Amino acid sequence: MIRDAEGFGGRGARPAAGDLVRARAALLAPAPGQRRLAAADLRTALTDLHDFWLAAHAAAAGVGSSGVALVAVGALGRRELAPCSDLDLVLAHTGRRAPAELADRLWYPLWDAGIGLDHAVRTPDEAVRVAGRDQRVAFGLLEARHLAGDPLVSGALTDAVRRAWRSGIRDRLGELTEAAAARWARSGDVAHRVEPDLKNGRGGLRDLGLLDALAAAHVVDRPGGEVLRARALLLDVRTELHRLAGRARDVLRAQDGDEVAAALGMADRFDLARALSSAGRTVAYAVDVALRAARSAAPRRRLGPLGRVAWHRGAGKGSPHRVPLDDGVVLHGGVAEPRGGRRGGDAPPAAGEVALAREALPSRDAGLLLRVAASAARVRAPIAAGTLARLADSAPELRRPWPRPAREELLALLGSGPGLPDVVEALDRTGLWGRLFPEWGAVRDLPPRDAAHTWTVDRHLVQTVVEANRLVTGVSRPDLLLLAALLHDVGKGRGGDHAAVGADLARQVGDRIGLWPADVDLLAAAVRHHLLLPHTATRRDVTDPATVRRVVDTLGRDPVLLDLLHALAEADALATGPGVWTVWKAALVNDLVGHCRAAMAEGALPRPAPLDEEQRRRAEAVAAGGRADVLVSVADHLATVTVVAPDRPGLLSRAAGVLALHSLQVHAAELRGHAGAAVDVFTVSPRFGSPPDAALLREHLNRALDGSLPLAERLAAKERDYGGPPVDPPPPRLLWFDDEASGAVVLELRAADRIGLLHHVAAALESCGLDVRWARASTYGPTAVDAFCVHVDPGAPSAARLPAAERARVERTVLAALS
Template identity: 40%
Template structure:
């Protein structure tokens, strides 16, 4: 769908809002400062000044009105105060979102000298009412100061910008972009105006202003559809904003990210020019053919701090020069010249199919270069070179992720995975295959179906084209196919059950592949978000890897499924005496960013449900649970996400639940969630020899674990272990259930349990 909204109309509406605000302010100013000679306040020295977006006449529907009451220092303070109150109070009564201040010209100039944001606001200052000469003089002074102190001021701006982007991310690549604060957002476009005002550099004015206007259109539509001031373009808002602008939802998301990408690229070029302008003058070697270039590789050199493709190189007959330039720039941590990237995109010939060994090595060098990869790849991608090297990239470029855990778009996430993979390349036998799999592990997200399954044949085809052998291409494809295997199994299965490690070992087959998969898993998770590689997830995944390694290593004796009773072999079972029906003991120890609770109770039907209910009422989120019966006692191990659990306090809170003094069904009854998908309950067959696995996928809410445990207990069944995973607001819990004899359920009982759980969770 092509967007058909009226750009001119939206821009005019912004201007009209500013004009309407001007009229109201002029009216109030005229009432506060009469001009008919009847009031001693008459005369020069007072002005209402629009600054920031209002100064540029760019008012979105819910923008603040940034106004300064400016006055000459000679004007009496009581007069200024009276005028200010006469203007501000009516605006407040009207409900205007007012960002106001009162300053004299000296204070205003001092503020601009110490706060770059105040200075940038004054650069766009506009007289709304009053003494325009006062405003023009001040603006000229602030501009002169800005230019005089430009070397210091631009560093203040750069530092603040870097801090902001660290917090808000990049508009093009953030999972939920902030149209104003993200890198490539509206603040960056305003900074470009301020950088130009220093006279240190120039920026393509028409392109910069057009990009900001386009992004303001999106922001205006967001304000209109949400009905309040908001800057974050989240997934819930996108459909309505898209309809307002006459676009499809995916089209709008891509449109906004493309704008952010282009503004960020302009900003990157501008900051590079700033660095050149601020660098100490050096003697440049001049040859008869022009400036001297420091050679890096054939047809590749360094000029003025950038890697360039030299004039003698011919990308038409030597397309590999693109890979040489990119790899050299990334390894050196230098930017690739935008001009060279554009030249490569326009004239680069086709690489052979398959690539030569040297081309394959250069691509691996690029992907393994660490943080330098990101900037170089972005430059290649912006110019269009990536489309020549990897046509499949277009399907994931700037593509948002549906998972709330992800902090980046799919393409940026793939590059970040390469950066993390470069840090562990010495831990694997084939770092080249790790690098390629890191780039391609999500390549299937641009197509319909499970991205791991769809991505496998795509990755194999790309690896072949890039010159890898059939066997190596198959390994890359297998890594893509199974890149979610380890964290999925580790967080949703009982890794102490020998069947779990044995099942994984059947897939990975060799220790070399296990090492590759473990390295890819860690890199993928770290590139996703801190939550995806929390101490808990990391500990479980690494624990599973070692257990699988034990299965693959014939010299290591591993327990068999027949020996497993549901309790970790390395966790001692505490001593216990006789237990009454409601007696229990509890100990707490730190564990993987949370706490491990060991609870000893009498063995009775429903004890796990009572404990789950008590823990829920205590506000604890359960990560896993397991139990073993020893005589008349039940020993259970509960992993919870909170690290500061006080054993004595929790004991007091659990005691009423264990004594049957609480109506758990009343206090933990599941609340209805409008429009939530139906709960999905599945039986996971043949994944354990000693228990029946039941998977529950449902929207998270308090009392969920208790509801499942209570339903299982009501059928006279027991839970051997349970493993909880949360993704955004959805939980995916797996329960290992046994019958009264401690055996897996028969088919009829398992089906009845499944149906009962589905009903209980409805």
């Protein structure tokens, strides 16, 4: 757009840097009556202006001689110069003469005029060496563009850098990935952040540079149209932010949002935030896919996510292979690392990608999508792009109501903790999350109206689920806590009271996924009242009986709902932003909950159902014969395993261990007896394929009972094979309940589920000499809530049935078994 040298001193005259400064100012603040340039036009005009002035300046300084060239890198090299961007320049030379004096003539006028300048003097060989050490230098040189002087020199420099980049990309993938991850950790996401870092954040302009660098290495294709549109928006926002601030700024503050939005023709900062969130997600997802594709295209290096070494293509140990994760789901190209023993941090991601097994048929298996998602979140590995495409093209819709296995997989996904956000993002980018939850569209990329929020509404909901995972052992219904966390703000963006709207939507979701009507009511109530406790605690006197009575009456005197709301209030606040859940606020809510719980009548303890005639008949036969029997019946993807054996200490732990050994996940267990025989009924589902044959279970159970099957060793090996115990799980919680009517003493355990959990706990109780009268083992996604009724003297006073010291010893033993 700058056509001639007028204003720069004319032909043959040394152009003045002051003229460049004045010309820049005229572009940024045009005179009255002149057109204000749009963001993209402004960048083009600024680039043309600097190109022309620098070419003239270089010629006047003597760069026109052979063997020397002035090269633009960085934003100027990409023709993406923002109003306050620094100039990145390289004086390239052949090395035949030292260009120090020439460099001084180039750089000093720019410095004297106050123009930001990043400069270097390099031969092509020197440029290759520096680029090999410094990633940012390499990225800049890959974008180099000739400005003035000898084009053969600038061509030699760019050719040498690009050849070295392509040949060395295998050695640099780990460095690239680690540097990106460190930058993301410092700067956060462009998507979902209320005040995004447009340049350094995940999904920002530096990530676009990473995509360009990978494409320059010929390991991935050039970005497609969606990424290019995201790039244009990010550049336009940054351009207007520079123009507004009058200085280089990369973080879009909330107070600047309306002005930047108006400059771009948008209604307000909320429209701008939603568009930016979508653009950031597009770029971030493209980078994730590109890095995985690059690792696949450069297989000789032993690289995993975040630069971790995991495998390399080739024969022998360490070759890529397919590890089964679930029915129809495998981990391809890596292994799920053993996760036991780590504490105080997140589990490292597994190497490789989660993919469909060869025999999987997405078109015939409606639950396959959720199994893939839950498996990927559990091992924290990405879902292969091809798998997402196959699922998007051919996965059938889940029929209403969802079958129980699909609901269990959803809970497993929600209970995966740190692995959840990336999986939800991948599903959402490919339209699969919207199939599961059509209600999500209104909150997708929706910016919050409250300045305290860090995330967009959709990301806040996912983050609340992550925070709720740390609290699941504090409630008796962890499944409903996770669902309420996911849905508590889903009513936003629709007008009206978002809690009331959200309760209706939660009821809709609960019906669709197949919850029992009473559970649907409880879920809707949790969403409807999710603000009740924090608002009441911070605005009223929590010791006032009227306050307590109001809360109790609002909740229908339901202690389960009260505990759900307590945990949800904490998770919601933690996911809102730093400093929202304070010690003071936690203490107020705790006091309010304590007063409300005391005012609510405790519900009766559960009782096991009586045996039917067939169970009594088999119990009598086993009591007479002395050998254990096992029956298996299958209905609707679930199996019922009935264990009938002579009643003896250790039966429960051994039976539970045999089931775990055969990859049967226990959802519920009831222990009863008749005629001197125990009748233990387990509701289970197979982790893979079909349930094992009853004869095989019978053989292994009898071997476990006679001591010829080393259960502990076999279970430990199996847990290692499938990634080890959970990493940084929520703290287990033990609760005692005394039923005055029956004289029963019940120990309830709430803990993260794991292979053989019921076996370990039952063995711990047996080692304490306790006789378990009945047990209820319930699994809600990744959390187990197991209740054990222990035999005591019903005629003894309450305090004497199981003294406090004995209860403390039992608790220590159980917790030790879990660790």
